Amino acid sequence: MVSPPAISFEKLNKYYGKFHVLKDIDLEVAKGERIVICGPSGSGKSTLIRCINRLETHQSGRLIVDQCEMNNTPSTVRRIRDRVGMCFQHFNLYPHLTALENCTLSLIYTRKMPPKEAKQRAMEYLARVRMDGFAQKYPSQLSGGQQQRVAIARSLCIQPEVMLFDEPTSALDPESISEVLDVMADLAIGGMTMICVTHEMGFARKVADRVVFMDAGEIVEIADPETFFTSPSHERSARFLQQIINH
Amino acid sequence: MFDLYLDYIDRWSHGLWLTASMSTLSVLIGFLVALPIGFVRSRAKGPLAWLAIAYVNLFRGMPLLVLMFLVYYGFGQFSSELRAMGLWWFFRDAYFCGMLALILNTSAYQAEIIRGSLNTISTSVIETNAALNLTRWTAFRRVLLPIAFAKALPPLGNEYILMVKATSLLAIITVFDLMGEARTIFSETLDLGVYYVAAIHYLVLVLAIEWTLRRVEARFKWMA
Ligand SMILES: Nc1ncnc2c1ncn2[C@@H]1O[C@H](COP(=O)(O)OP(=O)(O)OP(=O)(O)O)[C@@H](O)[C@H]1O
Ligand SMILES: [Mg+2]
Numbered sequence: 178m179v180s181p182p183a184i185s186f187e188k189l190n191k192y193y194g195k196f197h198v199l200k201d202i203d204l205e206v207a208k209g210e211r212i213v214i215c216g217p218s219g220s221g222k223s224t225l226i227r228c229i230n231r232l233e234t235h236q237s238g239r240l241i242v243d244q245c246e247m248n249n250t251p252s253t254v255r256r257i258r259d260r261v262g263m264c265f266q267h268f269n270l271y272p273h274l275t276a277l278e279n280c281t282l283s284l285i286y287t288r289k290m291p292p293k294e295a296k297q298r299a300m301e302y303l304a305r306v307r308m309d310g311f312a313q314k315y316p317s318q319l320s321g322g323q324q325q326r327v328a329i330a331r332s333l334c335i336q337p338e339v340m341l342f343d344e345p346t347s348a349l350d351p352e353s354i355s356e357v358l359d360v361m362a363d364l365a366i367g368g369m370t371m372i373c374v375t376h377e378m379g380f381a382r383k384v385a386d387r388v389v390f391m392d393a394g395e396i397v398e399i400a401d402p403e404t405f406f407t408s409p410s411h412e413r414s415a416r417f418l419q420q421i422i423n424h
Numbered sequence: 425m426f427d428l429y430l431d432y433i434d435r436w437s438h439g440l441w442l443t444a445s446m447s448t449l450s451v452l453i454g455f456l457v458a459l460p461i462g463f464v465r466s467r468a469k470g471p472l473a474w475l476a477i478a479y480v481n482l483f484r485g486m487p488l489l490v491l492m493f494l495v496y497y498g499f500g501q502f503s504s505e506l507r508a509m510g511l512w513w514f515f516r517d518a519y520f521c522g523m524l525a526l527i528l529n530t531s532a533y534q535a536e537i538i539r540g541s542l543n544t545i546s547t548s549v550i551e552t553n554a555a556l557n558l559t560r561w562t563a564f565r566r567v568l569l570p571i572a573f574a575k576a577l578p579p580l581g582n583e584y585i586l587m588v589k590a591t592s593l594l595a596i597i598t599v600f601d602l603m604g605e606a607r608t609i610f611s612e613t614l615d616l617g618v619y620y621v622a623a624i625h626y627l628v629l630v631l632a633i634e635w636t637l638r639r640v641e642a643r644f645k646w647m648a
Contacts, residue, residue, distance in 0.1 A: 232551050258557040269552040272646050273570045286562040315646035331556070 181244055183208045183339050183370040184229060189238030191224060198224050199235065200394045208338075211371045213381040213402070216391035217417055222374040225391070226341045229372070230261040243338045262332030266344040268324040270316040276303065276327045277312040280334045288335070295334075302330040306360045322353025326360055333364075340364065342373040376421055378406060390414045425617040432609050439605030440625055446519075446601065447588040450526035455580070457531035462538025463564075476535070483532035489593050491529055496521040496597045522594045530587050534580065541575040542568060574644045581637040585630050592626075602626065 184206040191199040198221045206212055214222050227233040228240060231247065231254045240247040242257045270279050280299035284290040290298070303309040306326040316324050325345055332340060342361065346354040358380045365371060365384045375381065381388055381402050388405040390398040390413075398411045409415045429436060464476040483491065499506060499515040506512045514520045545568060553563040595604035606622035 230555055232554060255557060258555065261555075263555040265548065265552070267548065269548050271549070271552070271567060271571075273567075273574060273644075274646075282562075282566060283556040283558055286566060287557050287559060317646050335557075 180208050182206055182241075183210070183243060184372070185239075185241045186225075186228075187239040187241075189228065189235050189240055191221075191228065191233065191235045198394050199228070202238070202396060204389065204396060204399075206339075206370065206372065209368045209370055210386050211365050211384050212373070212387055212389055213385040214372065214374045214389045214391060215376055215381070215417070216397075217420075220391040221394045222391055223343050226263075226343060226372055226374060229339070229341055230258050230263055232263075259335065260338040261341060262335060262337035262339070263341040264325065264328050264332055264343065264345045266348055268316070268321070268328045268348075270324050270328055270331070272316050275313050275315055276308060276319070276330075279316075279327060280331045283331075284334055299330070299334055302333045303327070305333070305363070306330045307356075320353060321349045322356045325349065325353070325357045329357075329360055329364075339370045339372065342371065342375065344374050344376075346375065346377060378421070382406060390417065392417070425620060428609070428613065428615060428617050429621050432605075435600075435605045435609060436602075436621065436625065439600060439602035439622075440629065442600060442604075443588065443591050443602040443626075444629060446523060446526065446594070446599075447584070447591045450523055450591075451530055451534075451584045451587050453523075454527045454530035454534050457527060458534035458538055461531065461535035462542065465535060465539040466542040480532045480535055483528045484536070486529075488525065488529045488590055489596065492522060492525040492593060492597050495525045495528075518594075518598045522591075522597055522599050526587065526591065526594075529590070530583060533583055537576050537579045537583065538572060540579075541572040544575060545571055577637075577641055577644065581634075581641075584637070585633060588630055588633065589626060 182205045186202045186204040189202040243260050281295040284295035308326050346357050385402045388402050392413050398414050461476045506515050592603035594601045606618050610618040
């Protein structure tokens with residue numbers, strides 16, 4: 178039996194007022210699949226993945242996450258958010274909490290886990306991202322790369338079915354970029370379903386099963402990384418690739 | 425001048441105690457009152473928000489002295505009604521009336537401070553709360569409140585210091601705070617040096633508070 182997809186978009190449309198941001202999006206992501214989304218600025222990449230945990234609402238079409246169809250019901254939204262972890266471009270760690278407390282907050286208060294157990298689990302995931310030595314530090318005492326790794330651990334703590342990354346390395350210096358990408362590659366090896374908005378081509382080549390190229394709110398092309406990077410089938414993808422290579 | 429202090433040391437100590445305790449207590453109670461009002465001001469729309477706006481404008485728009493007179497003398501006119509309601513013990517007492525006026529005044533200012541700091545919390549924090557599936561209460565209690573409080577601390581400290589000095593108005597409604605004691609000592613000695621002694625008391629009190637506040641702020645080292 179084929180297992181049902183982790184995420185599926187069916188003819189999904191989204192508008193900001195009159196502005197049509199996402200146009201007839203059709204996309205199926207299998208369990209354990211690693212997707213990289215790329216495309217020019219303003220093409221709707223962030224908006225697309227933010228629909229998955231309802232940071233954005235869509236106006237028409239269907240979005241099914243882990244066999245649960247997204248709608249306006251708070252309980253549905255909660256159920257879906259329970260299974261989706263997200264990492265932001267600017268890490269978004271809570272500044273008033275230590276690395277450890279950032280990780281345990283939602284375990285203790287949303288999932289009602291006993292603090293001791295929550296701590297144990299958080300330390301486990303902090304160790305996975307090699308940040309267990311920094312558990313008692315505040316975000317302001319950590320480098321960007323370290324903060325992003327803590328943010329990844331924080332999302333992993335809820336043991337999500339799917340991890341979303343919105344340009345997780347684009348606010349980082351080169352050294353930090355590789356330490357974050359290494360952690361993400363480890364995750365991929367572990368079989369996590371991942372959707373990453375990123376322009377890191379090395380990472381896409383090494384880790385992605387498919388690359389989704391977006392432009393002006395549309396999915397223009399979906400291909401495996403080798404094909405996409407060497408012989409993109411659309412003129413728009415080719416132009417985009419030219420730009421990021423020249424950059 | 426030193427004699428003015430030593431000869432009346434009991435009265436000065438009493439006045440200092442009243443000034444310090446009444447200003448501290450009114451600021452603390454005022455904070456608890458301001459918290460929901462500030463929250464409503466920053467988030468809610470509709471009747472509740474109008475009520476909050478009315479509260480803030482009413483008590484910010486009125487000089488503290490006028491407010492004290494209204495509470496102490498104004499309510500005095502309704503003594504028989506207040507007796508009937510069992511509230512007279514409160515309104516016949518200048519201390520209680522003074523406290524009430526101070527609380528109404530400072531809570532209006534603090535509500536605006538709290539509203540301002542809640543409003544500066546970035547949308548990314550609110551999105552993170554959503555992505556982590558925090559409940560409304562957890563998001564407020566564990567994230568928004570601590571961040572807003574840390575941001576509000578310097579202006580709240582400033583409000584505290586303003587309140588210490590504003591309590592001197594209590595003397596006019598016959599409370600024996602620092603200023604009240606100073607006035608009676610002056611009436612006995614007719615020595616203007618009394619007010620220097622009072623001024624030094626206020627100064628020392630404010631400096632002590634400032635020192636404490638700075639230590640409290642230092643505890644928020646994550647703000648860096
Ligand atoms: N809240 C909003 N209101 C109106 N328009 C918006 C809003 N948020 C985003 N947009 C517009 O929607 C489009 C898609 O934005 P989105 O952030 O998804 O792009 P992106 O592909 O992630 O770009 P980038 O690479 O710069 O992050 C942009 O043209 C943007 O201006
Ligand atoms: Mg984006």
